[in-house]
Amino acid sequence: MRDKNFAAASLAAQAMGWIDPVTKAVVPPIHMASTYQRDEDNGYRSGRIYARADNPTFDQAEATLAALEGGAKALIFSSGMSAATACFLALKPGDHVVAPKVMYWSLRSWLASYAVHWGLKVEFVDADRTDAIAAAVKPGITKLVWIETPANPTWAVTDIAAAAEIAHKAGALLGVDSTVATPVLTRPIELGADIVMHSATKYLNGHSDIIAGALVGARDDAHWETLRTLRAQLGTILGQTEAWLLMRGMRTLFPRVQWACRSADALAQKFAGHPMVAEVLYPGLPSFAGHAAAKKQMRDGFGGMLSVRVKGGERAAVATAARVELWKRATSLGGVESLIEHRASIEGPGTPCPTDLLRLSVGIEDAGDLHADLDQALKRAHNS
Numbered sequence: 001m002r003d004k005n006f007a008a009a010s011l012a013a014q015a016m017g018w019i020d021p022v023t024k025a026v027v028p029p030i031h032m033a034s035t036y037q038r039d040e041d042n043g044y045r046s047g048r049i050y051a052r053a054d055n056p057t058f059d060q061a062e063a064t065l066a067a068l069e070g071g072a073k074a075l076i077f078s079s080g081m082s083a084a085t086a087c088f089l090a091l092k093p094g095d096h097v098v099a100p101k102v103m104y105w106s107l108r109s110w111l112a113s114y115a116v117h118w119g120l121k122v123e124f125v126d127a128d129r130t131d132a133i134a135a136a137v138k139p140g141i142t143k144l145v146w147i148e149t150p151a152n153p154t155w156a157v158t159d160i161a162a163a164a165e166i167a168h169k170a171g172a173l174l175g176v177d178s179t180v181a182t183p184v185l186t187r188p189i190e191l192g193a194d195i196v197m198h199s200a201t202k203y204l205n206g207h208s209d210i211i212a213g214a215l216v217g218a219r220d221d222a223h224w225e226t227l228r229t230l231r232a233q234l235g236t237i238l239g240q241t242e243a244w245l246l247m248r249g250m251r252t253l254f255p256r257v258q259w260a261c262r263s264a265d266a267l268a269q270k271f272a273g274h275p276m277v278a279e280v281l282y283p284g285l286p287s288f289a290g291h292a293a294a295k296k297q298m299r300d301g302f303g304g305m306l307s308v309r310v311k312g313g314e315r316a317a318v319a320t321a322a323r324v325e326l327w328k329r330a331t332s333l334g335g336v337e338s339l340i341e342h343r344a345s346i347e348g349p350g351t352p353c354p355t356d357l358l359r360l361s362v363g364i365e366d367a368g369d370l371h372a373d374l375d376q377a378l379k380r381a382h383n384s
Protein backbone atom coordinates (compact mmCIF):
# COMPACT_ATOMS: atom_id res chain seq x y z
CA MET A 1 0.00 0.00 0.00
CA ARG A 2 2.86 2.31 0.86
CA ASP A 3 4.19 2.21 -2.74
CA LYS A 4 0.94 3.61 -4.12
CA ASN A 5 1.26 6.88 -2.20
CA PHE A 6 -2.10 6.58 -0.52
CA ALA A 7 -2.90 9.34 1.98
CA ALA A 8 -2.05 8.70 5.62
CA ALA A 9 -5.76 8.43 6.51
CA SER A 10 -6.11 5.56 4.02
CA LEU A 11 -3.04 3.77 5.40
CA ALA A 12 -4.42 4.05 8.93
CA ALA A 13 -7.96 2.92 8.06
CA GLN A 14 -6.67 -0.25 6.41
CA ALA A 15 -3.70 -1.01 8.69
CA MET A 16 -1.48 -0.62 5.60
CA GLY A 17 -3.84 -2.79 3.56
CA TRP A 18 -2.77 -5.98 5.31
CA ILE A 19 -4.49 -9.19 4.11
CA ASP A 20 -3.70 -12.58 5.62
CA PRO A 21 -1.87 -14.50 2.89
CA VAL A 22 -3.55 -17.84 3.77
CA THR A 23 -7.11 -16.99 4.87
CA LYS A 24 -7.49 -13.57 3.15
CA ALA A 25 -8.71 -12.13 6.47
CA VAL A 26 -8.69 -8.32 6.45
CA VAL A 27 -7.91 -8.13 10.16
CA PRO A 28 -4.64 -9.56 11.50
CA PRO A 29 -4.76 -12.30 14.14
CA ILE A 30 -3.37 -12.08 17.69
CA HIS A 31 -0.20 -14.17 17.99
CA MET A 32 -0.06 -15.53 21.52
CA ALA A 33 3.19 -17.54 21.19
CA SER A 34 6.05 -16.57 23.51
CA THR A 35 8.61 -18.61 21.56
CA TYR A 36 9.36 -19.78 18.00
CA GLN A 37 10.69 -23.09 16.67
CA ARG A 38 14.30 -23.34 15.52
CA ASP A 39 15.08 -24.73 12.07
CA GLU A 40 16.53 -28.25 11.91
CA ASP A 41 19.93 -26.85 10.98
CA ASN A 42 19.83 -24.80 14.23
CA GLY A 43 19.04 -21.50 12.45
CA TYR A 44 16.17 -19.08 12.99
CA ARG A 45 15.20 -18.24 9.42
CA SER A 46 11.84 -16.79 10.52
CA GLY A 47 13.81 -14.03 12.25
CA ARG A 48 11.80 -14.69 15.43
CA ILE A 49 13.31 -16.31 18.50
CA TYR A 50 11.50 -15.19 21.65
CA ALA A 51 8.60 -12.82 22.14
CA ARG A 52 10.42 -10.47 24.53
CA ALA A 53 12.21 -9.17 21.41
CA ASP A 54 9.13 -8.80 19.25
CA ASN A 55 5.85 -10.39 18.22
CA PRO A 56 4.11 -10.62 14.83
CA THR A 57 1.09 -8.88 16.39
CA PHE A 58 3.27 -5.74 16.66
CA ASP A 59 3.95 -5.67 12.92
CA GLN A 60 0.90 -3.83 11.58
CA ALA A 61 0.84 -1.24 14.37
CA GLU A 62 4.57 -0.53 14.00
CA ALA A 63 4.47 -0.39 10.19
CA THR A 64 1.38 1.82 10.18
CA LEU A 65 2.77 4.24 12.77
CA ALA A 66 6.12 4.49 10.94
CA ALA A 67 4.25 5.31 7.71
CA LEU A 68 1.95 7.87 9.38
CA GLU A 69 4.94 9.66 10.94
CA GLY A 70 7.08 9.40 7.79
CA GLY A 71 9.74 7.54 9.81
CA ALA A 72 11.97 4.59 8.98
CA LYS A 73 10.86 2.32 11.84
CA ALA A 74 8.55 2.21 14.85
CA LEU A 75 8.62 0.25 18.11
CA ILE A 76 5.63 -0.18 20.39
CA PHE A 77 6.20 -0.31 24.15
CA SER A 78 4.35 -1.30 27.32
CA SER A 79 3.60 2.37 28.08
CA GLY A 80 4.38 5.89 27.00
CA MET A 81 6.71 6.16 30.01
CA SER A 82 8.69 3.07 28.97
CA ALA A 83 8.99 4.44 25.41
CA ALA A 84 10.15 7.87 26.64
CA THR A 85 12.55 6.60 29.30
CA ALA A 86 14.17 4.25 26.74
CA CYS A 87 15.36 7.37 24.88
CA PHE A 88 17.20 8.58 28.00
CA LEU A 89 18.42 5.13 29.08
CA ALA A 90 20.04 4.80 25.64
CA LEU A 91 22.40 7.62 26.70
CA LYS A 92 25.44 7.29 28.96
CA PRO A 93 25.95 8.60 32.51
CA GLY A 94 27.50 12.05 32.20
CA ASP A 95 25.57 12.93 29.04
CA HIS A 96 23.78 16.27 29.08
CA VAL A 97 20.12 16.52 28.07
CA VAL A 98 17.80 19.49 27.69
CA ALA A 99 14.11 19.05 28.59
CA PRO A 100 11.11 21.36 28.99
CA LYS A 101 9.99 22.85 32.29
CA VAL A 102 6.41 22.36 31.10
CA MET A 103 5.89 18.75 30.13
CA TYR A 104 4.11 15.55 31.12
CA TRP A 105 4.67 15.58 34.90
CA SER A 106 5.59 11.92 35.41
CA LEU A 107 8.40 12.07 32.86
CA ARG A 108 9.56 15.38 34.33
CA SER A 109 9.69 13.77 37.82
CA TRP A 110 11.61 10.76 36.47
CA LEU A 111 14.11 13.05 34.74
CA ALA A 112 14.58 15.13 37.88
CA SER A 113 15.08 12.08 40.09
CA TYR A 114 16.06 8.69 38.61
CA ALA A 115 17.74 10.05 35.47
CA VAL A 116 19.85 12.43 37.55
CA HIS A 117 20.79 9.68 40.06
CA TRP A 118 21.77 7.48 37.13
CA GLY A 119 24.16 10.18 35.96
CA LEU A 120 22.43 12.23 33.30
CA LYS A 121 22.88 15.99 33.51
CA VAL A 122 19.34 17.25 32.98
CA GLU A 123 18.64 20.91 32.26
CA PHE A 124 15.04 22.14 32.23
CA VAL A 125 14.24 25.12 30.01
CA ASP A 126 11.26 27.14 28.79
CA ALA A 127 11.05 25.10 25.59
CA ASP A 128 8.51 27.42 23.98
CA ARG A 129 11.45 29.86 23.68
CA THR A 130 13.99 28.62 21.16
CA ASP A 131 16.56 31.09 22.52
CA ALA A 132 16.29 29.27 25.88
CA ILE A 133 16.96 25.92 24.17
CA ALA A 134 19.89 27.45 22.29
CA ALA A 135 21.35 28.87 25.52
CA ALA A 136 21.12 25.48 27.27
CA VAL A 137 22.68 23.16 24.68
CA LYS A 138 26.40 22.44 25.06
CA PRO A 139 28.05 21.50 21.76
CA GLY A 140 29.54 18.01 21.93
CA ILE A 141 28.15 17.39 25.44
CA THR A 142 24.38 17.63 24.95
CA LYS A 143 23.24 14.35 23.47
CA LEU A 144 19.48 14.78 23.47
CA VAL A 145 17.08 17.70 23.31
CA TRP A 146 13.61 16.59 24.42
CA ILE A 147 10.48 18.57 23.68
CA GLU A 148 6.75 18.03 24.05
CA THR A 149 4.47 20.05 21.79
CA PRO A 150 1.78 21.07 22.52
CA ALA A 151 2.92 20.53 26.12
CA ASN A 152 0.91 19.43 29.13
CA PRO A 153 -1.02 21.16 30.63
CA THR A 154 -0.67 24.69 29.24
CA TRP A 155 -0.27 23.53 25.60
CA ALA A 156 2.87 25.63 25.18
CA VAL A 157 4.19 25.13 21.65
CA THR A 158 7.82 24.50 20.68
CA ASP A 159 8.98 25.31 17.16
CA ILE A 160 10.12 21.81 16.14
CA ALA A 161 12.18 22.88 13.11
CA ALA A 162 14.06 25.50 15.14
CA ALA A 163 14.69 23.03 17.99
CA ALA A 164 15.98 20.43 15.50
CA GLU A 165 18.40 22.93 14.01
CA ILE A 166 19.73 23.90 17.46
CA ALA A 167 20.07 20.26 18.58
CA HIS A 168 21.81 19.13 15.41
CA LYS A 169 24.25 22.05 15.42
CA ALA A 170 25.32 20.95 18.91
CA GLY A 171 25.61 17.30 17.81
CA ALA A 172 22.51 16.24 19.75
CA LEU A 173 19.39 14.35 18.71
CA LEU A 174 15.91 15.85 18.93
CA GLY A 175 13.19 13.74 20.57
CA VAL A 176 9.58 14.94 20.36
CA ASP A 177 6.71 13.80 22.55
CA SER A 178 3.97 14.19 19.94
CA THR A 179 1.23 12.48 21.94
CA VAL A 180 -1.09 15.48 21.80
CA ALA A 181 -0.45 16.50 18.18
CA THR A 182 -0.60 12.96 16.72
CA PRO A 183 0.61 12.38 13.14
CA VAL A 184 -2.76 13.69 11.96
CA LEU A 185 -1.71 17.23 12.90
CA THR A 186 2.10 17.26 12.98
CA ARG A 187 4.86 15.09 11.50
CA PRO A 188 7.96 16.03 13.55
CA ILE A 189 10.36 13.90 11.45
CA GLU A 190 9.59 16.06 8.40
CA LEU A 191 10.60 19.05 10.55
CA GLY A 192 13.93 17.50 11.54
CA ALA A 193 13.14 15.37 14.62
CA ASP A 194 15.17 12.20 15.10
CA ILE A 195 12.75 10.36 17.38
CA VAL A 196 9.00 10.80 17.85
CA MET A 197 7.43 9.46 21.01
CA HIS A 198 3.77 8.73 21.77
CA SER A 199 1.83 7.72 24.78
CA ALA A 200 -0.20 5.37 22.59
CA THR A 201 -2.56 5.10 25.56
CA LYS A 202 -4.01 8.38 24.27
CA TYR A 203 -5.08 9.28 20.72
CA LEU A 204 -3.36 6.42 18.88
CA ASN A 205 -5.50 3.88 20.71
CA GLY A 206 -8.24 6.36 21.49
CA HIS A 207 -10.58 4.28 23.65
CA SER A 208 -9.10 4.54 27.19
CA ASP A 209 -8.72 0.76 27.38
CA ILE A 210 -4.98 0.07 27.12
CA ILE A 211 -1.67 1.52 28.36
CA ALA A 212 0.86 1.63 25.51
CA GLY A 213 3.73 3.65 24.11
CA ALA A 214 5.58 4.04 20.85
CA LEU A 215 8.76 5.43 19.34
CA VAL A 216 9.30 6.26 15.69
CA GLY A 217 12.83 6.65 14.37
CA ALA A 218 13.81 8.88 11.48
CA ARG A 219 16.54 6.37 10.58
CA ASP A 220 17.07 2.64 11.04
CA ASP A 221 20.60 3.15 12.38
CA ALA A 222 22.83 2.11 15.30
CA HIS A 223 20.92 4.38 17.71
CA TRP A 224 17.64 2.78 16.67
CA GLU A 225 19.19 -0.65 17.23
CA THR A 226 20.12 0.45 20.78
CA LEU A 227 16.49 1.38 21.44
CA ARG A 228 15.27 -1.94 20.04
CA THR A 229 17.80 -3.85 22.18
CA LEU A 230 16.80 -1.86 25.28
CA ARG A 231 13.14 -2.79 24.78
CA ALA A 232 14.05 -6.47 24.46
CA GLN A 233 16.42 -6.41 27.45
CA LEU A 234 14.15 -4.42 29.77
CA GLY A 235 11.14 -6.40 28.57
CA THR A 236 9.08 -3.24 28.09
CA ILE A 237 7.04 -4.81 25.31
CA LEU A 238 3.32 -4.45 24.84
CA GLY A 239 1.09 -7.48 25.44
CA GLN A 240 -0.23 -9.15 22.29
CA THR A 241 -3.87 -8.32 22.96
CA GLU A 242 -3.02 -4.69 23.70
CA ALA A 243 -0.98 -4.49 20.48
CA TRP A 244 -3.98 -5.77 18.54
CA LEU A 245 -6.29 -3.28 20.28
CA LEU A 246 -3.82 -0.49 19.50
CA MET A 247 -3.92 -1.32 15.80
CA ARG A 248 -7.70 -1.42 15.88
CA GLY A 249 -7.79 1.98 17.56
CA MET A 250 -5.34 3.49 15.07
CA ARG A 251 -7.67 2.65 12.17
CA THR A 252 -10.01 5.44 13.31
CA LEU A 253 -7.27 7.88 14.37
CA PHE A 254 -7.98 10.43 11.66
CA PRO A 255 -11.76 10.88 12.09
CA ARG A 256 -11.44 10.86 15.90
CA VAL A 257 -8.70 13.49 15.99
CA GLN A 258 -10.34 15.66 13.33
CA TRP A 259 -13.66 15.57 15.20
CA ALA A 260 -12.00 16.35 18.54
CA CYS A 261 -10.10 19.28 16.98
CA ARG A 262 -13.28 20.84 15.61
CA SER A 263 -15.05 20.53 18.95
CA ALA A 264 -12.04 21.76 20.97
CA ASP A 265 -11.73 24.79 18.71
CA ALA A 266 -15.43 25.62 19.12
CA LEU A 267 -15.23 25.17 22.91
CA ALA A 268 -12.06 27.29 23.18
CA GLN A 269 -13.76 30.14 21.35
CA LYS A 270 -16.93 29.91 23.42
CA PHE A 271 -15.22 29.70 26.80
CA ALA A 272 -12.72 32.47 25.92
CA GLY A 273 -15.55 34.97 26.44
CA HIS A 274 -17.20 33.20 29.39
CA PRO A 275 -17.80 35.40 32.47
CA MET A 276 -16.49 32.69 34.87
CA VAL A 277 -13.35 31.93 32.86
CA ALA A 278 -10.16 33.94 33.37
CA GLU A 279 -8.27 32.45 30.41
CA VAL A 280 -8.49 29.68 27.84
CA LEU A 281 -5.24 27.99 26.85
CA TYR A 282 -5.53 26.53 23.34
CA PRO A 283 -2.99 26.72 20.47
CA GLY A 284 -5.81 27.46 18.01
CA LEU A 285 -6.73 30.78 19.61
CA PRO A 286 -5.04 33.73 17.83
CA SER A 287 -4.46 35.31 21.27
CA PHE A 288 -2.48 32.23 22.47
CA ALA A 289 1.27 32.86 22.84
CA GLY A 290 2.23 29.81 20.77
CA HIS A 291 -0.38 30.32 18.03
CA ALA A 292 2.08 31.38 15.31
CA ALA A 293 4.41 28.42 15.93
CA ALA A 294 1.40 26.08 16.09
CA LYS A 295 0.09 27.41 12.78
CA LYS A 296 3.47 26.74 11.20
CA GLN A 297 3.67 23.08 12.21
CA MET A 298 0.10 21.87 12.81
CA ARG A 299 -2.26 21.22 9.92
CA ASP A 300 -5.98 20.42 9.93
CA GLY A 301 -6.45 21.61 13.51
CA PHE A 302 -4.81 22.50 16.79
CA GLY A 303 -5.63 19.41 18.81
CA GLY A 304 -8.32 18.14 21.12
CA MET A 305 -6.71 19.42 24.34
CA LEU A 306 -7.36 22.75 26.01
CA SER A 307 -7.26 24.16 29.51
CA VAL A 308 -9.48 26.73 31.18
CA ARG A 309 -8.37 28.90 34.09
CA VAL A 310 -11.40 29.45 36.26
CA LYS A 311 -12.16 32.77 37.94
CA GLY A 312 -12.23 32.19 41.71
CA GLY A 313 -9.04 30.10 41.81
CA GLU A 314 -8.59 26.54 42.99
CA ARG A 315 -11.85 26.36 44.92
CA ALA A 316 -13.93 27.40 41.91
CA ALA A 317 -11.99 25.07 39.58
CA VAL A 318 -12.47 22.02 41.81
CA ALA A 319 -16.13 22.96 42.39
CA THR A 320 -16.67 23.21 38.60
CA ALA A 321 -15.17 19.77 37.99
CA ALA A 322 -17.42 18.40 40.72
CA ARG A 323 -20.54 19.65 38.93
CA VAL A 324 -20.12 18.26 35.39
CA GLU A 325 -22.53 15.57 34.29
CA LEU A 326 -21.32 14.62 30.80
CA TRP A 327 -17.56 15.25 31.08
CA LYS A 328 -15.84 12.53 33.11
CA ARG A 329 -13.60 13.53 36.03
CA ALA A 330 -10.51 11.49 35.25
CA THR A 331 -6.86 11.81 34.36
CA SER A 332 -5.52 10.86 30.89
CA LEU A 333 -6.51 12.20 27.48
CA GLY A 334 -7.16 11.34 23.87
CA GLY A 335 -10.09 8.94 24.34
CA VAL A 336 -13.52 9.10 22.71
CA GLU A 337 -15.04 10.28 26.00
CA SER A 338 -14.32 13.82 27.18
CA LEU A 339 -12.34 14.15 30.40
CA ILE A 340 -11.97 17.03 32.84
CA GLU A 341 -9.21 17.24 35.42
CA HIS A 342 -8.03 19.64 38.10
CA ARG A 343 -4.48 19.14 36.96
CA ALA A 344 -2.60 20.59 39.96
CA SER A 345 -4.27 18.00 42.23
CA ILE A 346 -2.78 15.09 40.33
CA GLU A 347 0.64 16.65 39.82
CA GLY A 348 0.95 17.33 43.55
CA PRO A 349 3.29 19.59 45.53
CA GLY A 350 5.86 21.51 43.51
CA THR A 351 3.80 21.46 40.33
CA PRO A 352 4.20 24.47 38.05
CA CYS A 353 0.57 23.96 37.00
CA PRO A 354 -1.68 26.90 37.98
CA THR A 355 -4.13 25.81 40.68
CA ASP A 356 -7.11 27.40 38.88
CA LEU A 357 -6.54 25.24 35.77
CA LEU A 358 -8.92 22.59 34.49
CA ARG A 359 -7.48 20.36 31.77
CA LEU A 360 -10.02 19.30 29.15
CA SER A 361 -9.61 16.35 26.82
CA VAL A 362 -12.29 16.72 24.18
CA GLY A 363 -13.75 13.48 22.90
CA ILE A 364 -16.25 12.77 20.15
CA GLU A 365 -19.52 13.58 21.91
CA ASP A 366 -21.77 16.35 20.60
CA ALA A 367 -19.90 19.66 21.03
CA GLY A 368 -23.11 21.46 22.02
CA ASP A 369 -23.66 18.99 24.87
CA LEU A 370 -20.07 19.44 26.04
CA HIS A 371 -20.44 23.21 26.02
CA ALA A 372 -23.78 23.20 27.84
CA ASP A 373 -22.50 20.81 30.51
CA LEU A 374 -19.35 22.78 31.33
CA ASP A 375 -21.28 26.06 31.18
CA GLN A 376 -23.82 24.86 33.77
CA ALA A 377 -21.00 23.49 35.97
CA LEU A 378 -19.15 26.84 35.88
CA LYS A 379 -22.33 28.72 36.78
CA ARG A 380 -23.38 26.34 39.56
CA ALA A 381 -19.84 26.37 41.03
CA HIS A 382 -19.83 30.19 40.93
CA ASN A 383 -23.13 30.34 42.80
CA SER A 384 -22.19 27.66 45.36
Ligand SMILES: Cc1ncc(COP(=O)(O)O)c(C=O)c1O
Binds near residue numbers: 080081082152201213
Ligand atom coordinates in the same frame (compact mmCIF):
# COMPACT_ATOMS: atom_id res chain seq x y z
C1 LIG B 1 2.14 13.84 26.79
C2 LIG B 1 2.33 12.55 27.52
N1 LIG B 1 3.47 11.89 27.39
C3 LIG B 1 3.70 10.72 28.02
C4 LIG B 1 2.74 10.16 28.86
C5 LIG B 1 3.01 8.86 29.55
O1 LIG B 1 2.30 7.84 28.90
P1 LIG B 1 1.75 6.51 29.60
O2 LIG B 1 0.74 6.93 30.62
O3 LIG B 1 1.18 5.75 28.44
O4 LIG B 1 2.92 5.83 30.22
C6 LIG B 1 1.53 10.82 29.03
C7 LIG B 1 0.49 10.25 29.93
O5 LIG B 1 -0.42 10.92 30.37
C8 LIG B 1 1.31 12.04 28.35
O6 LIG B 1 0.16 12.73 28.49
